[in-house]
Amino acid sequence: xxxxxxxARVERKLGKLDGVEASVNLPLxxxxxxxxxxxxxxxxxxxxxxxxxxxxxxxxxxxxxxxxHHVMAVDHAGHMAGxxxxxxxxxxxxKPRLITAAVLTVPVFAISMIPALQFPQWGWVAAVLALPxxxxxxxxxxxxxxxxxxxxxxxMDTLVSIGVLAAYLYSAWQLFADPMINExxxxxxxxxxxxxxxxxxxxxxxxxxxxxxANAKAKAGDALKALLDLGAKDATxxxxxxxxxxxxxxxxxxxxxxxxxxxxIATDGVVTxxxxxxxxxLVTGESVPVEAGxxxxxxxxxxxxxxRLLVRATRVGSDTTLAQxxxxxSQAQTGKAPIAxxxxxxSAVFVPVVLLxxxxxxxFWLALSGDLNASFTAAVAVLVIACPCALGLATPVGLLTxxxxxxxxxxxxxxxxxxxxxxxxxxxxxxKTGTVTLGKLAVGHTLDLDGHSxxxxxxxxxxxxxxxxxxxxxxxxxxxxxxxRDAGPLPAVKDFSSAPGGGVxxxxxxxxxxxxxxxxxxxxxxxxxxxxxxxxxxxQALATEETGxxxxxxxxxDGKPAGIITxxxxxxxxxxxxxxxxxxxxxxxxxxxxxxxxxAAQVATAVGIAPEDVFAGVLPEGKVDAVKKLQAQxxxxxxxxxxxxxxAALAQADLGIAMGSGTDVAIEASDLTVMGSDLGQLVQxxxxxxxxxxxxxxxxxxxxxxxxxxxxxxxxxxxxPMIAGAAMAASSVLVVANSLRLRSFAK
Numbered sequence: 001x002x003x004x005x006x007x008a009r010v011e012r013k014l015g016k017l018d019g020v021e022a023s024v025n026l027p028l029x030x031x032x033x034x035x036x037x038x039x040x041x042x043x044x045x046x047x048x049x050x051x052x053x054x055x056x057x058x059x060x061x062x063x064x065x066x067x068x069h070h071v072m073a074v075d076h077a078g079h080m081a082g083x084x085x086x087x088x089x090x091x092x093x094x095k096p097r098l099i100t101a102a103v104l105t106v107p108v109f110a111i112s113m114i115p116a117l118q119f120p121q122w123g124w125v126a127a128v129l130a131l132p133x134x135x136x137x138x139x140x141x142x143x144x145x146x147x148x149x150x151x152x153x154x155x156m157d158t159l160v161s162i163g164v165l166a167a168y169l170y171s172a173w174q175l176f177a178d179p180m181i182n183e184x185x186x187x188x189x190x191x192x193x194x195x196x197x198x199x200x201x202x203x204x205x206x207x208x209x210x211x212x213x214a215n216a217k218a219k220a221g222d223a224l225k226a227l228l229d230l231g232a233k234d235a236t237x238x239x240x241x242x243x244x245x246x247x248x249x250x251x252x253x254x255x256x257x258x259x260x261x262x263x264x265i266a267t268d269g270v271v272t273x274x275x276x277x278x279x280x281x282l283v284t285g286e287s288v289p290v291e292a293g294x295x296x297x298x299x300x301x302x303x304x305x306x307x308r309l310l311v312r313a314t315r316v317g318s319d320t321t322l323a324q325x326x327x328x329x330s331q332a333q334t335g336k337a338p339i340a341x342x343x344x345x346x347s348a349v350f351v352p353v354v355l356l357x358x359x360x361x362x363x364f365w366l367a368l369s370g371d372l373n374a375s376f377t378a379a380v381a382v383l384v385i386a387c388p389c390a391l392g393l394a395t396p397v398g399l400l401t402x403x404x405x406x407x408x409x410x411x412x413x414x415x416x417x418x419x420x421x422x423x424x425x426x427x428x429x430x431x432k433t434g435t436v437t438l439g440k441l442a443v444g445h446t447l448d449l450d451g452h453s454x455x456x457x458x459x460x461x462x463x464x465x466x467x468x469x470x471x472x473x474x475x476x477x478x479x480x481x482x483x484x485r486d487a488g489p490l491p492a493v494k495d496f497s498s499a500p501g502g503g504v505x506x507x508x509x510x511x512x513x514x515x516x517x518x519x520x521x522x523x524x525x526x527x528x529x530x531x532x533x534x535x536x537x538x539x540q541a542l543a544t545e546e547t548g549x550x551x552x553x554x555x556x557x558d559g560k561p562a563g564i565i566t567x568x569x570x571x572x573x574x575x576x577x578x579x580x581x582x583x584x585x586x587x588x589x590x591x592x593x594x595x596x597x598x599x600a601a602q603v604a605t606a607v608g609i610a611p612e613d614v615f616a617g618v619l620p621e622g623k624v625d626a627v628k629k630l631q632a633q634x635x636x637x638x639x640x641x642x643x644x645x646x647x648a649a650l651a652q653a654d655l656g657i658a659m660g661s662g663t664d665v666a667i668e669a670s671d672l673t674v675m676g677s678d679l680g681q682l683v684q685x686x687x688x689x690x691x692x693x694x695x696x697x698x699x700x701x702x703x704x705x706x707x708x709x710x711x712x713x714x715x716x717x718x719x720x721p722m723i724a725g726a727a728m729a730a731s732s733v734l735v736v737a738n739s740l741r742l743r744s745f746a747k
Contacts, residue, residue: 006053006155013051017043025396031055052147091214094140098207101137104129105200112197123175123182123194130196134168138203140210154351160206162355163383167199167721170376195380195721202384202725209729213393213736230283230301231322235266238310251316259309267300268320269311276307283322283410283675321675328412328673329403354386354711361715374717381714385724386707390731394699397739402692405745410675411685418671419696421655422689425587427635428657429615429626429649430579432593432603433471434642435659436679437569441471443479444550444566449538457563458483460519461555463491464506468498472553475567476521493519500619502526503553520556527554527561534561549602551595576607578679583608585686587638592626594618623649640682657682688745695742699735706731 007024010031014022019036033044041057048055108129111117135142141164144157171194175181182194235248236258243258248266251257256272259265265278277289280302289305292298298311300320317323358379365375395416403413413419433439446454462480465473481490493506494516503522509515520530524542527534534542534554538561545552550566579589590613591604600616615626623641627649630637639646639653650656650670658670659677672689674681710727713719 052151094211097137101133101204104133105204108200109197126196130200133200133203159383163380164199167195171195198721201722205725205729209732212733232264232266251313255313259304267313268315269313271296272312273310274308277305279303329407358382378717381719381721381724385710385714390703390735393735394703395696398696401739401742412673414671419689419693422686424636425638425655427588428638429590429592431641436575441475441567441569444568447564449561452562457555461521463508464504464519467496532556546596546598574680578683579607581683624652627652
């Protein structure tokens with residue numbers, strides 16, 4: 001595939017099948033196709049083949065009621081694009097043709113354009129030297145044009161082929177018609193016209209452009225290829241106490257494997273033994289290593305920097321975080337933004353219109369001036385200058401480079417539509433815990449009530465909370481375990497239940513007494529839901545704790561309030577600067593938290609969020625309402641969160657951003673995923689998306705501008721076909737080079 005016309009034709013043909021939606025990506029030479037269940041893979045392949053291209057199914061996975069296929073197209077030169085990022089052969093195939101064309105074109109150009117170098121019958125020498133250039137070297141253009149013609153279609157190859165052959169055959173016809181036209185140096189210029197140098201130079205320039213373009217496209221895809229290559233190649237698995245070295249892809253979920261200092265972690269897992277600092281920068285983009293110990297989740301492809309770790313594999317193969325990242329980036333790169341579809345629609349009618357303009361130009365000039373040579377030159381220049389390959393490359397190469405760079409920074413852009421969404425977002429809801437703050441709560445102190453001891457209150461609460469995954473629960477369980485280090489493990493809990501945003505409940509037998517105590521831990525509403533109503537003095541005690549900026553949690557035993565546990569979280573060092581940057585981008589930051597108003601206000605003040613922009617005491621279902629409320633006020637809302645309870649709000653928001661080690665549910669519901677937990681990366685994600693969109697728009701502007709200016713100039717006879725060829729090749733290279741600038745984003 002060579003230009004936007006190829007893209008439009010394949011999409012149009014596939015779209016004629018009932019229920020089929022196709023999106024073709026030119027740089028990747030692939031198509032993402034959604035089909036109803038009754039359309040077979042073979043029908044898709046046959047339809048692509050019928051357009052003059054070849055295709056094979058890259059991936060097929062059930063996803064009722066639609067089945068999604070990835071069809072990999074093959075270009076007319078027979079270059080199989082089976083590998084997602086496999087562009088090398090195109091450049092290698094073009095190289096010998098380019099070298100041959102350049103070597104032969106130099107003498108043709110010299111003797112044609114410099115009278116002092118001309119000799120009797122030089123035209124015949126030029127014709128012989130130019131023949132391999134316009135035939136063998138230009139063969140990829142002719143072959144593609146012929147195949148398209150067989151299917152009653154035309155692409156940029158059609159324009160190039162017609163232009164080159166017309167220049168050569170017209171010159172040959174002149175030479176054979178009057179063999180003595182160049183008997184003496186300078187005679188040709190007084191009579192007919194020989195355009196051997198035009199045919200040779202145009203071919204060479206176009207081959208050079210195609211060669212540079214192929215190399216640049218490969219660079220655009222380097223980022224994703226590098227990402228997919230990040231994974232560890234080997235793993236040291238522990239079986240029956242003996243270490244075995246095996247390929248990493250042979251690891252099974254549940255295997256315990258050893259990670260020594262300096263080694264990559266082979267797959268996603270949980271640390272079962274050992275302590276170390278993990279360098280996750282390759283995956284998350286964060287430069288500061290993260291401490292890991294027993295119970296810590298670790299990600300495959302990150303690097304163990306110090307201690308020896310034993311890790312239990314939890315996700316292997318295509319389920320790992322790295323594989324998921326690669327899949328998301330790949331899907332984003334094969335998608336198509338609305339702005340790209342506009343370019344495709346224009347390209348679909350572009351080539352036939354240009355052919356018509358070339359014919360009209362020739363006839364007009366011939367009728368007006370009677371000068372066959374001038375008419376011919378103008379028509380050929382129109383054909384050569386009009387090739388829409390820059391138009392076809394403008395969007396996909398920008399998207400390819402931007403999403404690839406994002407992957408390197410730990411930013412996953414889910415699809416092209418996200419680029420448009422980040423441009424319009426003007427309000428962002430930031431979930432406090434884990435987004436603005438570290439999300440690592442620590443128990444401050446325990447206030448006892450109703451005659452209980454603080455140690456018993458903490459132990460009972462810790463025993464129940466140990467069954468929950470919530471950060472508050474984890475903090476209380478850790479504090480309880482730490483407080484009773486010499487007393488063994490926390491008591492077992494029975495009849496455990498929990499309510500998202502409320503609290504937990506269970507039965508615990510303390511100190512081996514055998515008597516089960518019913519323990520309820522959570523918010524005031526949760527206690528009241530369980531029929532427990534604190535007295536005024538107790539409520540005042542809770543309010544006092546909260547006024548100090550702490551998160552206060554009730555602990556009730558056997559139906560009566562028994563104590564209050566306070567917890568504190570730390571604000572991330574980068575949060576204030578990131579929020580200031582959001583304001584500079586024209587985005588209004590708002591804080592969203594389930595904590596009390598005092599805690600929320602304290603955090604908001606510290607990071608620079610206005611008091612009126614704080615949503616405190618919000619339950620999980622209330623997060624959706626907060627998004628809807630802002631949307632009703634006319635805001636285009638982004639939502640940033642990292643937990644299961646954020647998924648609904650992420651989906652409701654105009655732009656959902658999953659943060660940090662977000663759950664799969666959160667990542668699935670989001671549009672942008674930031675693998676790190678730094679709020680600065682969230683800002684970086686928005687900036688990269690906007691920068692990518694800006695680059696694509698710049699590409700499209702210059703591609704349209706180039707054709708809009710070039711075609712009229714050529715039609716007026718003011719453009720030499722050789723210069724047109726150079727300009728056409730340069731436009732494609734410039735579009736790709738402009739996109740490659742995204743590779744240096746945030747460096």
